[in-house]
Amino acid sequence: MLLGKMGLIAAMVSLLAACAGGAAGGAPEAPPSGKPAGDGTLRWFGGPTVLLERGGVRLMTDPMLGPRGPHAFVLPKHPSTGAPNADITRYVDPPEVPLGRLDAVILSHGHADHFDARAKELLPKDTLLIVAPASEANVRKAGFTNVRALDWGQSTVLEAGGSRVRVTAVPAHHSHDSALDTELGKGNGYVLAWEGDSPYVVYWTGDAMLSEELRQLPAQLGAVDLFLPHLGGVGGDGPLGLRTMDADEALQLMSLLRPRRTIPIHHTTFSHYREPVRALEQQAEKAGLGNGLQLPRDGEAIDLAR
Numbered sequence: 202m203l204l205g206k207m208g209l210i211a212a213m214v215s216l217l218a219a220c221a222g223g224a225a226g227g228a229p230e231a232p233p234s235g236k237p238a239g240d241g242t243l244r245w246f247g248g249p250t251v252l253l254e255r256g257g258v259r260l261m262t263d264p265m266l267g268p269r270g271p272h273a274f275v276l277p278k279h280p281s282t283g284a285p286n287a288d289i290t291r292y293v294d295p296p297e298v299p300l301g302r303l304d305a306v307i308l309s310h311g312h313a314d315h316f317d318a319r320a321k322e323l324l325p326k327d328t329l330l331i332v333a334p335a336s337e338a339n340v341r342k343a344g345f346t347n348v349r350a351l352d353w354g355q356s357t358v359l360e361a362g363g364s365r366v367r368v369t370a371v372p373a374h375h376s377h378d379s380a381l382d383t384e385l386g387k388g389n390g391y392v393l394a395w396e397g398d399s400p401y402v403v404y405w406t407g408d409a410m411l412s413e414e415l416r417q418l419p420a421q422l423g424a425v426d427l428f429l430p431h432l433g434g435v436g437g438d439g440p441l442g443l444r445t446m447d448a449d450e451a452l453q454l455m456s457l458l459r460p461r462r463t464i465p466i467h468h469t470t471f472s473h474y475r476e477p478v479r480a481l482e483q484q485a486e487k488a489g490l491g492n493g494l495q496l497p498r499d500g501e502a503i504d505l506a507r
Contacts, residue, residue, distance in 0.1 A: 240255070240256075240504075240505070240506050241253070241254055241255030241256065241401070241504075241505035241506070242254050242255075242502045242503060242504060242505060243427075243464060243497070243502075243503045243505055244296065244298055244500055244501065244502055244503070245464075245466060245497035245498070245499060245500070245501070245503075246264075246265065246266070246295045246296060246298070246499070246500070247265065247291075247293060247295055247296075247469070247470035247499055248263070248265045248314065248466070248467060248470040248471055249262060249263035249265065249309065249314075249315055249407075249408075249431060249466055249467045250262060250263055250264055250265045250266070250295070250466075251429065251464075251466060251497075252298065252300070253393075253403070255364070255395060255401060255505060256362060256363065256364035256366075256395055256399065256401075257361055257362015257363055257364050258304050258359060258361045258362055258364050258366050258395075259301065259302060259303050259304050259361075260303070260304060260305050260306075260307060260359075260366075260393070261300070261303055261305075261306045261307070262306075262307050262308075262309070262405060262429075262466075263307075263308055263309055263315040263316060263407075264306055264316060264317070264320035264324065265291075265295070265314070265315065265316070265317045265320065265470075266295050266317060266319045266320040266323055267291060267295075267317045267318065267319035267320075268291070268294050268295070268319070269291050269292065269293055269294045270290070270291060271288060271290045272288050272290075273288075273289050273290060273291035273317065273471065274288075274289055274313040274314060274317055274318070275287065275288055275289070275313060276289060276312075276313060276314065276473065279439075279473065280435050280436035280439050280441075280444050280473055281436060281438050281439040281473065281475065282439065283439065283440065287473075289314065289471050289472050289473050290471065290472035291470060291471055291472075292469070292470060292471070292472070293470060293499060295499070295500075296499045296500025297500070298500050300323070300324075303324070303328055303329075304329065304359055304361045305328075305329040305330070305331055305359055305368070306324060306328055306329070306330050306331070307330075307331045307332075307368065307391055307405075308330060308331065308332045308333065308336055308340070308389075309333070309373060309388050309389055309390065309391070309405075309407030309408060309431075310333050310335070310336055310373075310375075310386060310387075310388030310389065310407065310408065311332070311333070311335065311336030311339050311340065311386075312385075312386075312408075314471060314473070315408075316336075316340075321343050321344075324345075326344045326345050326346055327345075327346055327347050328345065328347060329347045329348075329349065329359075330345050330347065330348045330349070331349050331351060331357065331368055331391075332348060332349070332350055332351070332389075333350065333351070333352070333370070333386075333387060333388050333389045334350040334351075334352050334387070335386045335387050335388070336350075336388075337350040351368070351369075351370035351389065352370060353370050353371060353372050353389065354369075354370065354371075355369070355370055356368060356369040356370070364395060364397070365395070365396045365397055366393055366394065366395050366396070367392075367393075367394045367396060368391055368392075368393055368394075369391065369392045369394070370389040370390070370391055371389065371390045371391065371392055371404075371414075371415075371418060372390065372409070372412060372414040372415065372418075373388045373389050373390040373406060373407040373408060373409035374409060374410050374412045374414075375388060375408050375409075375410070375444055376410060376436075376441065376442065376443070376444055377410050377412075377442060377443065378441055378442060381441050381442075381444075385444070388407050388408055388409075389407055390404070390405060390406045390407040390409050390415075391404075391405050391407065392404050392405075392422065393405065401426050401427075401505075402422065402423075402424065402425050402426050402427070403425075403426065403427040403428075403429065404418075404422065404425050404427070404428050404429065404458065404460070405429040406429065406430045406431050406446070406454075407431060408431050408435075408444065408445050408467070409431065409445075409446065410443060410444075410445075410446060410450065411446060411450040411453055411454055415454060416457065419454070419457040419458040419459075420457075422458075424461070425458050425459075425460040425461070426460065426461045426462065426505075427460065427461070427462050427463075427464065427505065428454075428455065428458055428460035428462070428463040428464070429463075429464055429465075429466055430446055430451045430454065430455075430463065430465050430466070430467075431445045431446060431465075431466060431467035432445065432446055432447065432448070432451055432465045432466070432467055432468040432474075432476065432478055432481060433445050433447075433467050433468045433473075433474035433475060433476060434446075434447035434448075434474070434475040434476030434480075435473055435474060435475060436475075437475050437476065438475055445467060447476050447480070448476060448480035448481040448483075448484045449484065451465065451481055452481065452484045452485060452488060452490065455485065455490050455494075456488065456490065460493060461493055462493050462494075462495060462505075463485075463490075463493055463494045463495070464495050464496075464497055464503065465478055465481055465494075465496065465497075466497065478496055481494070482494060482496060
């Protein structure tokens with residue numbers, strides 16, 4: 202799909218606004234949860250991993266399910282020091298929350314700090330995985346058979362529990378440095394839009410820097426109910442600069458989006474995260490944006506009712 206920046210944004214908006222069409226189906230339906238469609242919960246599993254439940258649909262992002270320890274995973278180069286084959290520590294265990302049925306697992310990209318070995322062991326190999334095209338081959342190599350690749354501006358529809366959710370991939374540049382961005386590979390952010398009588402919109406950034414595409418996106422999306430930014434300021438103290446947003450960039454995007462609620466993730470859990478999440482809390486309070494900001498606690502069920 203060859204689109205300029207404005208054409209790409211227009212295509213994404215068209216996909217989000219559509220009530221039908223696009224790629225559909227996939228995960229088997231589950232019985233309704235018994236809750237009204239407007240209810241929902243989010244549980245943070247640490248790092249980039251959340252379990253999002255709404256209207257009978259259960260989604261997990263970037264599953265990092267391995268235990269606490271000094272060898273959680275290995276990065277080819279440490280983003281702060283540049284040291285090769287860098288072991289990364291996980292400081293806290295994932296919460297002891299049963300995964301249960303998952304209608305989809307959504308991957309922002311395939312780096313080791315977003316899909317770990319334990320997750321690959323635990324997840325059934327027929328689980329629907331929605332991925333960036335650059336990650337598809339490795340996911341299939343790991344044995345997963347139900348894989349849908351989405352490039353920027355493309356969408357797929359999930360139907361479960363009587364609900365319909367449109368998942369649209371949006372730009373996520375991993376670095377402000379174009380050469381490093383290319384080296385790290387093309388990943389996705391996602392807009393998750395519950396359609397029908399109880400619409401609800403989630404924007405999850407993935408490992409995205411504040412780019413021109415993201416500055417344009419809020420004006421096109423309309424109301425955003427839940428904003429899930431990746432923080433941590435990864436690489437901010439290294440020679441090549443940030444690889445995820447810090448508080449300053451996240452606050453700029455919050456001010457453009459004006460979401461009803463912001464729950465920052467991708468912080469605290471792992472040793473390559475550099476900036477504490479408290480930095481965003483402080484800056485949001487100073488800017489008058491603190492009311493909708495909620496810092497998650499591992500495993501806590503956050504009620505998403507408006």
